[in-house]
Amino acid sequence: MSVELVIVPVSEPECRLVLDPAGVQASSPSRERDVARFFDLSTQMLAIATFEGDFVRLNPAWEKALGYSRGELRGKPLASIVHPEDGALLSAQLDLLQTATEALNSIELRCRRLDGSYRWLSWNNVALGAERLIYVTVHDITQRKTEENALRESEERLRLLVEGVHNYALVMLDLTGRVLTWNAGAERVHGYKSDEILGRSFSIFEVASDVAAGKPEKLLKLALEQGVAEDEGWRVRADGTRFWANVLLTALKDQNARLTGFSKVTRDLTAKKQAETLLKAADLQNAIFNSSNFSSIATDERGVIQIFNVGAERMLGYAACDVLNRVTPADISDPLELIERARALSLEFGAAVAPGFEALVFKASRGIEDNYEQTYVRKDGSRFSSVVSVAALRDAQAAIIGYLLIGTDNSARMQVQESLLESQAQQRTIVENISEGVVVSDLDGQLLHFNCVALDLLGYTSLEQGRRYIIELADTFELCGLDGTPWPVSEWPLARILRGEKLSDLEGRMRRIGEDWDRCFSFGGNIALDATGQPRMAIVTFRDVTERKLARDVASRMNAELEQRVAERTAQLLTANNEMEAFSYSVSHDLRAPLRSLDGFSQALIEDCADKLTEDDLDNLKRIRSASQRMGQLIEDLLKLSRMTRAEMSLQRVDLSKLACEVLDELRSAEPGRGVEFEIQEGLIAGGDQRLLRIALTNLFSNAWKFTGRRADSRIEFGCSGPEDARTYFVRDNGVGYDMAHAGKLFGAFQRLHAIHDFPGTGIGLVTVQRIVHRHGGRIWAESTLGQGATFHFTL
Amino acid sequence: MERVILLVEDNPDDEKLTVRALKKNNIANEVVVARDGVEALDYLFGAGAYVGRDPGRVPALVLLDLKLPRIDGHEVLRRIRADDRTRRMSVVILTTSGEEQDLIDGYNGGVNSYIRKPVDFTQFTEVVRQLGLYWLVLNESPHSVLQVGS
Numbered sequence: 029m030s031v032e033l034v035i036v037p038v039s040e041p042e043c044r045l046v047l048d049p050a051g052v053q054a055s056s057p058s059r060e061r062d063v064a065r066f067f068d069l070s071t072q073m074l075a076i077a078t079f080e081g082d083f084v085r086l087n088p089a090w091e092k093a094l095g096y097s098r099g100e101l102r103g104k105p106l107a108s109i110v111h112p113e114d115g116a117l118l119s120a121q122l123d124l125l126q127t128a129t130e131a132l133n134s135i136e137l138r139c140r141r142l143d144g145s146y147r148w149l150s151w152n153n154v155a156l157g158a159e160r161l162i163y164v165t166v167h168d169i170t171q172r173k174t175e176e177n178a179l180r181e182s183e184e185r186l187r188l189l190v191e192g193v194h195n196y197a198l199v200m201l202d203l204t205g206r207v208l209t210w211n212a213g214a215e216r217v218h219g220y221k222s223d224e225i226l227g228r229s230f231s232i233f234e235v236a237s238d239v240a241a242g243k244p245e246k247l248l249k250l251a252l253e254q255g256v257a258e259d260e261g262w263r264v265r266a267d268g269t270r271f272w273a274n275v276l277l278t279a280l281k282d283q284n285a286r287l288t289g290f291s292k293v294t295r296d297l298t299a300k301k302q303a304e305t306l307l308k309a310a311d312l313q314n315a316i317f318n319s320s321n322f323s324s325i326a327t328d329e330r331g332v333i334q335i336f337n338v339g340a341e342r343m344l345g346y347a348a349c350d351v352l353n354r355v356t357p358a359d360i361s362d363p364l365e366l367i368e369r370a371r372a373l374s375l376e377f378g379a380a381v382a383p384g385f386e387a388l389v390f391k392a393s394r395g396i397e398d399n400y401e402q403t404y405v406r407k408d409g410s411r412f413s414s415v416v417s418v419a420a421l422r423d424a425q426a427a428i429i430g431y432l433l434i435g436t437d438n439s440a441r442m443q444v445q446e447s448l449l450e451s452q453a454q455q456r457t458i459v460e461n462i463s464e465g466v467v468v469s470d471l472d473g474q475l476l477h478f479n480c481v482a483l484d485l486l487g488y489t490s491l492e493q494g495r496r497y498i499i500e501l502a503d504t505f506e507l508c509g510l511d512g513t514p515w516p517v518s519e520w521p522l523a524r525i526l527r528g529e530k531l532s533d534l535e536g537r538m539r540r541i542g543e544d545w546d547r548c549f550s551f552g553g554n555i556a557l558d559a560t561g562q563p564r565m566a567i568v569t570f571r572d573v574t575e576r577k578l579a580r581d582v583a584s585r586m587n588a589e590l591e592q593r594v595a596e597r598t599a600q601l602l603t604a605n606n607e608m609e610a611f612s613y614s615v616s617h618d619l620r621a622p623l624r625s626l627d628g629f630s631q632a633l634i635e636d637c638a639d640k641l642t643e644d645d646l647d648n649l650k651r652i653r654s655a656s657q658r659m660g661q662l663i664e665d666l667l668k669l670s671r672m673t674r675a676e677m678s679l680q681r682v683d684l685s686k687l688a689c690e691v692l693d694e695l696r697s698a699e700p701g702r703g704v705e706f707e708i709q710e711g712l713i714a715g716g717d718q719r720l721l722r723i724a725l726t727n728l729f730s731n732a733w734k735f736t737g738r739r740a741d742s743r744i745e746f747g748c749s750g751p752e753d754a755r756t757y758f759v760r761d762n763g764v765g766y767d768m769a770h771a772g773k774l775f776g777a778f779q780r781l782h783a784i785h786d787f788p789g790t791g792i793g794l795v796t797v798q799r800i801v802h803r804h805g806g807r808i809w810a811e812s813t814l815g816q817g818a819t820f821h822f823t824l
Numbered sequence: 825m826e827r828v829i830l831l832v833e834d835n836p837d838d839e840k841l842t843v844r845a846l847k848k849n850n851i852a853n854e855v856v857v858a859r860d861g862v863e864a865l866d867y868l869f870g871a872g873a874y875v876g877r878d879p880g881r882v883p884a885l886v887l888l889d890l891k892l893p894r895i896d897g898h899e900v901l902r903r904i905r906a907d908d909r910t911r912r913m914s915v916v917i918l919t920t921s922g923e924e925q926d927l928i929d930g931y932n933g934g935v936n937s938y939i940r941k942p943v944d945f946t947q948f949t950e951v952v953r954q955l956g957l958y959w960l961v962l963n964e965s966p967h968s969v970l971q972v973g974s
Contacts, residue, residue, distance in 0.1 A: 617891050617920045620943055624920070625837035628945035632844060653945075660943030667922065 073149070073166035081106045081122050084161070093149075093168055095142030106164075111138035111146055118151075125155035125162060136169060148173035197294040200280075203287060205230045205248055217273075217296050219266035230292060233263045235270065251277040251290055263294070271298040323404075323414065323435040326421065329428050331356035331385030343414065343437055345407035357433055358385040362403040362411065369400075389431045392418040402435065464571045471555075471563060473498040473526055485572055487545065498522050506539045510548065510577070521551040525566045530554045535573060548577040605674075612670045619663050627656040665792035668723075672799050677717045684712040684721065684757065688746045691726050695733050704736065709747035712757065714824045716804050724800040727793040728759040728820055735763030735818065755823065762817035774810055797822075827884035828854045829960075832864040832900065833918075834892050841945065842887065842918070845952035851960065853884060861895025864888070865903055868910055879909050885959045886915045888935075890926055898926075901933040912966045914959050 067074055067087050073094075074087040082105045086098045094109065101109070110118050114137045121135050132154050138146040148170040154163045197214035199207055206229055210222035218225070218233055225232075231244035238244070238261070250257035256278050263273040276293040317324050323340035327333050333355060336348040344360060351360070358366060363383070370383035373390050381390050391398035402416040414435035421430040459466050465482035469475045474497050478488065486505075499517060507515040517523060521531055532552040539546045553568040630649045638646065688708045696704070714721070729744065736742035745760040766774075775798045776791075797820075801808045804824045812818035829846070833839045839857055846855060858864035864886075866872030870879045886904070890897035897917065904910045916937040917930045930938045939955065942948050 620920045620941075621835055621838060623943045624841065624941060624945070624948070627943055628837070628841040628844075628948065631945040632841075657944050664922075671924075 075164040077106055077162045077164055079126050079160040109139045114138050125153055131155050199292045201230055201290040201292055203289055217294055235262050235264050247277050251279045255279055271296050272301045325357055325433045326430055328430045343412055344404050356385040357388055360404055362405055365403050389418055392420045392431060464569045467568045469522060469566045506541055508537050510535050522566060522568050525553045525568060547572055548574045612667055620660055623656040623660045627653045669792055669796050672796050679715055680718060682714055682716050682718045682721050684714050685710050687722055688725055691729050695729060704742040704744060707745045712748055716824055720800045724797045727797045731793060732759055732761035736761050756821050758819050758821045760819040765812040765814050765816050765818045767814045768812060828856045830856050830883040830886045832858045832888045834859050845949045848949055849953040849956055851956040860893040861900040864900050882913050887918045888915055890919045890921055898929050898933055901935055905934040914965050
C-alpha cells in the first residue's frame with residue numbers, strides 16, 4: 029500500500045491564531061472552561077503529545093474512532109497505534125518538528141484500531157518548541173483514501189494496459205477522425221512516433237485508393253450509425269510499406285449519449301496472413317507430393333534417391349528407407365528397357381548414353397521435357413508399368429542439383445484399355461451374332477464394317493469384299509421401293525442416315541445387277557454419337573423380309589379376295605333383298621287379286637243364284653269364300669312380318685306401361701263385352717322403336733286376350749323383373765296355356781298349337797313378336813302349363 | 825246428265841266385281857273402263873282411241889289402280905295433277921297394295937283418297953257403297969259446281 033505525504037503550507041498569522049491557546053486560556057477562567065469543553069466535545073481527534081512522541085492528553089473522540097480508552101493511550105507513544113510501515117514516516121516528521129525546521133506539518137497515517145483494523149487518519153501536528161509539546165489534530169480520511177486508491181489503481185492499470193499493449197494500436201480519434209492519443213502498439217503497428225501523428229487524420233493510415241474511394245469517412249459513418257465498424261484490409265505504414273490490418277472503430281459517447289470521439293484498435297495481421305498463405309501452399313505441395321496416385325522420386329544430381337513418396341512406396345513395394353541414399357531409379361528399373369533406351373538416345377543424340385540413371389534423365393538434364401513409359405521392377409520382382417515425367421531440379425544459379433521423376437500408375441490405364449478391349453470384343457460379339465445385318469460407315473460414307481449377317485445377306489464371302497464406299501456398291505446393287513420405284517444412291521438408306529434421318533422399318537428391294545438375286549429388306553439405322561454427343565459414325569441395320577413380304581402379299585391378296593367376295597355377297601344380298609321386296613309387292617298384289625275374284629264371284633253366285641242352288645251348293649260356295657278370305661289374311665300377315673323385318677328402326681325412349689294401356693284399351697273397345705282384369709306395372713320405360721314395340725305388345729296382349737276368352741275371371745298382367753340394366757318384361761295370362769312339349773313350335777311361322785275353330789289366328793303373331801324382340805337385341809321365351817295360363821318373357 | 829266414273833283397272837275380274845259393286849249400290853253413273861295408264865290418259869285428254877272427246881268433260885270420279893301395264897297408276901296421277909283441265913278432278917286410288925310407299929306416293933301425288941281392296945267381297949261392296957256416297961253425293965267438287973253453273 030502506498031502512502032502519500034502531504035505537506036500543507038500554513039501562513040504565519042493563521043498559525044498563530046490557532047496556536048495561541050495559552051493566551052486565550054490565560055485571559056479568563058470561563059474561556060478556559062469553554063476550551064476544555066470544545067476539547068471534550070470535538071468529533072475530531074485532538075491530542076497533546078510530548079516531543080518524544082508520547083500521548084499526554086487525548087479527547088474522547090479517539091475512543092470513538094479507534095476503540096481504545098483514553099487511559100489506554102495516555103502515556104503511550106503515538107507510534108504504538110501507527111501502522112508499522114508508517115512508523116518511520118511518523119518518527120521522521122516528529123524529528124522535523126523537534127528540530128524546529130518545521131513547526132507544523134501534516135501527515136496521513138494508517139492507524140490501528142483496537143479491533144486490529146486500520147483507519148487512514150490525517151494528522152496535523154503543531155509543535156510548541158518552548159513547551160516541548162506537540163498539538164495534534166486528527167481526522168479520519170479512510171473514505172477518501174480508499175476511493176483515491178481505487179481510482180489510482182484503476183487508472184494505472186488502464187495506463188499500463190494501453191501503454192503496454194504492443195500488438196495493438198490503440199488510438200483515440202476526435203469527431204473528425206484526428207488522432208488524439210497514441211500508444212506503443214500504435215507506434216509499432218503504424219511506425220509513427222506520437223509527436224509525428226497527433227492531430228493528424230487517421231486516413232493517413234489508409235492506402236491511397238481507399239482514401240480516394242472515401243473509405244475513412246465511410247468507416248466513421250458506419251461506426252457512428254452502428255456503434256462499431258470493423259474492417260480488414262491493407263493499411264500503409266509510415267515508411268510506405270503495407271500491412272494487412274484488422275481495424276475496429278468504436279464510437280465513444282458520454283453520459284448524455286453525445287458523441288465525443290472514436291476509439292480505433294488496429295492489429296497487424298500480415299504475419300498471420302502470410303503464414304496462412306504459406307501454410308496453404310505447403311499443404312498443397314505436401315498433398316501433391318504425398319499423393320499415392322503418383323510416384324514421386326527425387327534424386328540428387330548423381331541419381332541417388334533422396335525422396336521416395338508414399339505413391340512410390342505403394343506402387344513399387346519399397347519402403348522409403350529401403351532406397352533413400354542407397355540406390356538410383358535405374359536400379360529399380362527394367363534393365364533391358366534401360367539398355368534399349370540408352371541405345372535409342374545414343375542414336376538420337378549421337379552421344380554415348382550409359383544404360384543406367386543417365387538413360388533415365390538424359391533429356392531432362394539437357395532441359396528437354398521428357399515423358400516416357402517406364403517399367404519399374406517391384407521389390408517382389410514383379411513388373412510395373414508407369415508413365416514417367418522427368419524434370420531436372422536446379423538451384424538459384426541454374427545448376428542441376430537433382431532430378432524429380434513423377435510416375436503415374438499405368439496399370440490402371442492398362443486395365444481400362446483391357447476392359448475397353450474386352451467390351452469392344454463383347455460389342456463385336458453382339459454385333460456379329462445379332463440376326464440383323466449391320467453395316468457401319470464413317471461420316472463420309474466409307475463402309476467400315478459389315479457383320480457376318482450383313483456379308484451373308486449381301487452375298488459377300490469375306491470382309492474385304494465389303495469394304496467399299498457406298499457409291500461403289502451402286503455398281504453391284506440396285507435398290508428400289510416395294511412399289512418398284514428405283515432409289516438413286518442419294519436415297520439409299522445409308523445416304524439418308526448420313527443426312528441425319530433416323531430410319532426404322534423402311535422396306536425396299538435390293539437386286540444384284542445382272543444376276544438373279546432379288547430380295548426384300550427392312551432397313552433401319554441412325555447416326556451414332558460418341559460420349560460427348562458428337563456424331564461418330566452411321567449404322568445401317570437390315571434384315572431379309574422377302575419371305576415375310578411374300579407371306580404378307582399372300583395375306584393381302586387373300587384379304588382382297590375376301591373383300592371382293594364380301595362385296596359380291598353384299599351385292600347378292602342387296603339383290604335378294606330387292607327381289608324380296610319385289611316379291612312381297614307382287615304377293616300383295618297378284619296373290620290377293622285372284623282371292624278377291626274367288627270370293628267376289630262366289631258371293632255373286634250366292635246372291636244371284638241362291639234359288640237355283642241346294643243348301644250343299646251354298647255351303648260349298650261359302651267354304652270357297654271362307655278359304656279365300658283366310659288366305660287373304662295369311663298373305664296380309666306374311667306381308668306384315670316381312671315389313672317388320674325390313675322397317676327402319678328409330679330408337680327412342682318408349683313408355684311401355686303407357687303403350688300397354690293403349691293396346692288393352694283398343695282390345696277392350698273391340699270386344700266391350702268381356703270382363704278382363706288387367707294389372708300393368710307403371711313406369712316401365714325402355715329404349716326401342718315405338719311402332720314396332722306397339723306391334724309386339726299388341727300381338728302378345730291379343731294372344732292373352734284370345735286365350736283367356738273362355739274364362740270368366742280372365743286376368744292379364746304386364747310387368748318386369750331384374751335390375752334396371754337387365755330387365756326382363758313379362759306378359760302373363762291365366763288362359764288355356766299350352767303344352768310345354770310343343771314350346772319349340774311357338775315361334776315358328778304358321779305354327780299353331782290350337783285348333784283354328786278353338787282360337788282363330790294365322791300363327792304369325794308370335795313370330796312377329798320374336799322378330800321385333802330380336803331386332804331390339806333381346807330374346808323372348810315362354811313358360812306355360814296346359815290349362816293354367818302362359819307367361820311370355822322378353823328382354824330388349 | 826250424270827257424269828261418268830272412270831275405272832282404271834287392268835284385271836277384268838276386278839273390273840267386273842267393281843262394276844257389280846257399283847250397281848249393287850245403285851250408283852247409276854256411266855262407268856268408263858281404261859285397262860292401262862295410256863288408255864286412261866287418252867280418255868282424259870281426248871287422245872288415241874278417244875280423239876275428239878272433249879277433255880273439258882271431266883269424270884265425276886276416277887278409280888285408279890296402281891299396278892297397270894305401260895303407264896302405272898302413280899304416273900297417271902302425276903299427269904292428271906299436272907294438267908290444268910284435270911288438276912282438281914276427284915281421284916281415288918283403289919288398289920290391292922297396302923305398301924306404305926304406295927300410300928305416301930299416292931298422297932304426295934295429290935290423290936283424294938286411298939282405298940285398299942279387301943279380299944272379302946261383302947266388305948268390298950261396302951267400301952264401294954261408301955265411296956259412291958261420299959264422292960258422288962256428299963262431296964262438292966269445283967267441277968260439279970262449274971257444271972251446275974253452265
